[in-house]
Amino acid sequence: MHIAVVVSVFPTVSETFIVNQITALIDDGHTVRVYAKKKGSLDTIHNSILNYNLLEQSYTDIKRPHNKIKRVLLFFKLICLHLSEINWEVLLDSLNFFKYGKKAFTLTYFYRLQFFILHKKFDVVHVHFAPNALDIVNYKDVGFLNNLKLVVSFHGYDINPSQIDYYKIYYKKLFEYTDEITVNTAYTKDILLEVKPSLPHISILPVGLDTNLFQKKELPQLKKTDFNLVYCGRLVPFKGALLLPQILKELEARGVKSIALKIIGTGVLKEALIDEIKKFNLQHNITVLGAITQEEIKVIFRESDAFILPGIYDHLDGGRAENQGLVIQEAQAMKLPVIVSDVGGMKYGLIPNETGFVIKEKDIKGFADAIQKLIENPFLTQQMGEKGRDFVVKNYDSKILLQQLLVIYLR
Missing domain, CATH: 3.40.50.2000 (Glycogen Phosphorylase B;)
Known part of the structure; x- marks a missing residue:
């Protein structure tokens, strides 16, 4: 399978369980790309990240230039650099100004969806920590990535037991557009079910280690x-x-x-x-x-x-x-x-x-x-x-x- 793993920061000294999961997938013959919202520090890097060349398999968004000419030039540069992996379906959809108007014409959606455009279609997108999935579910709500299988893992800070009513609104679209949800323990599952008692696809999957x-x-x-x-x-x-x-x-x-x-x-x-x-x-x-x-x-x-x-x-x-x-x-x-x-x-x-x-x-x-x-x-x-x-x-x-x-x- 071709799998995308979405995280907040990469690399990071903490959250080694995510690296454990990625390396296990690679050992099993799958290809994995890491999509990080933010680049982490390179001062201290776990050996597994280096041994599996995960830095080369990670991607962080390039900001959309304000200058129109620079924006268009960077657009063509990115297309050329990733030509062999382009997901043409998402690319053409992001440029459909009849459907999306100004945001398509000004390349806004191209830059927002660049990770999914510049890499061939993923079989699964696995998001760690629920807030990292909100952009993706918003894209789905607009009409993008409709055939994307989305898996979201709740780990702890993303499901505080004191904010049940807040999460009912905050995670409403996430529950609507996510195909599978995993939690690390029965304790986390119980909190999540207070937010949404009728979640159909929720599995207990603890984080592990080699x-x-x-x-x-x-x-x-x-x-x-x-x-x-x-x-x-x-x-x-x-x-x-x-x-x-x-x-x-x-x-x-x-x-x-x-x-x-x-x-x-x-x-x-x-x-x-x-x-x-x-x-x-x-x-x-x-x-x-x-x-x-x-x-x-x-x-x-x-x-x-x-x-x-x-x-x-x-x-x-x-x-x-x-x-x-x-x-x-x-x-x-x-x-x-x-x-x-x-x-x-x-x-x-x-x-x-x-x-x-x-x-x-x-x-x-x-x-x-x-x-x-x-x-x-x-x-x-x-x-x-x-x-x-x-x-x-x-x-x-x-x-x-x-x-x-x-x-x-x-x-």
């Missing part, structure tokens, strides 16, 4: 003095990072002091988190690493004993919570027991009491109990880690999820 790239290599057996705990995520309210110093302080009060926590990530709460660490005098136990690369994250995971993500419902942001949290599956793939809260969709991404623990929201003692249980039972830690990897390989590997995605594309 489990071959997330393996816990056997390290030399050195005598360990600390239990190594790791948090990885943005430092924003709904991730719950501000609870971490309280959890470690509770463990310290119980006499559990041989514990080291590494916090990976940055965000608006970084300074507040550092202040909390100082307040509880935990500078020797907690290290805030900031933003690091994927490869560096994997090194930290290999050195760790367990993963923690104590997410909360952020009531100052309309009750937003973690919708899936792919990092939970990444940690399990590297044989780390995971300790998460019961909010949002995190609980669907593990087997409670087998690959990790699901703790009630903000239950400091509950989190401390789970960590202490792992510290005191090394065999349980190892057993949970083994089961966690097996669970992720069978349910979240990109190749497994690819087969489910292709069913959706072909439906």
Whole structure:
């Protein structure tokens, strides 16, 4: 199949799950073009983007020149550059001034639809994050791209539970013109069904990872003095990072002091988190690493004993919570027991009491109990880690999820 993947920014350090999906499609023999609303930074690029030459397969719109002569010259230049791939049907439609009047004559629609004009017809257009699909559904509403199969994936920030009434209007055309909708967890699906209870084509399709790239290599057996705990995520309210110093302080009060926590990530709460660490005098136990690369994250995971993500419902942001949290599956793939809260969709991404623990929201003692249980039972830690990897390989590997995605594309 010839597939277009539409994103906000490309490349980007975050949203690696989209790259995972693209590379899985390519490995399966499909051609993929990436359409980004905005070019991302080239300072830090994931290896997969380079290995698969995805930068060469990405496209960002060229702005329509205000000057009429430059506009026409650029029009002919773009046509010549992409002559072998032109979608003549959309091109001729965009120039139909009898149908579209001035916007066709002034090449407005050509420049707006340039991605779909300058590339041969796509079998499927897959949009990640619903707002990125709004331009496309508006084109469909006007009369363009009528035969285009449109798949839209909701991931989290695009479906805040506090804005149900707003979304009923905002996504009205999207629901009308989208052929298939995917969501990452049952939690996201439930929110979406509050907006539109009668959605006919909605599928739960979690985001996945290449489990071959997330393996816990056997390290030399050195005598360990600390239990190594790791948090990885943005430092924003709904991730719950501000609870971490309280959890470690509770463990310290119980006499559990041989514990080291590494916090990976940055965000608006970084300074507040550092202040909390100082307040509880935990500078020797907690290290805030900031933003690091994927490869560096994997090194930290290999050195760790367990993963923690104590997410909360952020009531100052309309009750937003973690919708899936792919990092939970990444940690399990590297044989780390995971300790998460019961909010949002995190609980669907593990087997409670087998690959990790699901703790009630903000239950400091509950989190401390789970960590202490792992510290005191090394065999349980190892057993949970083994089961966690097996669970992720069978349910979240990109190749497994690819087969489910292709069913959706072909439906």
